[in-house]
Amino acid sequence: RKEVEQDPGPFNVPEGATVAFNCTYSNSASQSFFWYRQDCRKEPKLLMSVYSSGNEDGRFTAQLNRASQYISLLIRDSKLSDSATYLCVVNIGTGGFKTIFGAGTRLFVKA
């Protein structure tokens, strides 16, 4: 089983749609969780951290379920500029940290 697994995508949605990304992780020593976005041939950029209590940043909502080792990202009212690859990222460890990226889910938002 992959350490971090995401929907393979791509997702093609119209502007204004709501889109949900799912991610599962396998290592119970996972400590912290994030969503990043990556544009073509650019560096990953932090979108948001993910907590069990859930967190919201404008149109973006992230949720963590530790019991089922599941992370989600919801984008509401999607914009053309949301088109990117969304990366689920997990930090594993208590002393030294190893960071594992999912393969990413590509999103295309169309007018």
Add this chain to the structure above:
Amino acid sequence: EPEVTQTPSHQVTQMGQEVILRCVPISNHLYFYWYRQILGQKVEFLVSFYNNEISEKSEIFDDQFSVERPDGSNFTLKIRSTKLEDSAMYFCASSSGGANEQFFGPGTRLTVL
């Protein structure tokens, strides 16, 4: 806004040559990382560095790789004898804590001929 910088943006080298990739992390960060991303593939963790020593490393980070913080600002990745399969984008990142969010530099594209 503070940012991570990397030089060079593109490095072309011959197989078997040594390369050094340079990074300047965000100034008050304490944890530093190197990742690689082969074209079309996912971002892969190479190594984390804290308190002047390697904290964790992946199976990819074998004896041909080394990292160093030669002064108070730079963080380098050395590949001793490059192979064709080392061709990739190499990203440096830094964070204020080991479990905290990481901020990435723009990357160095390494091409091994």
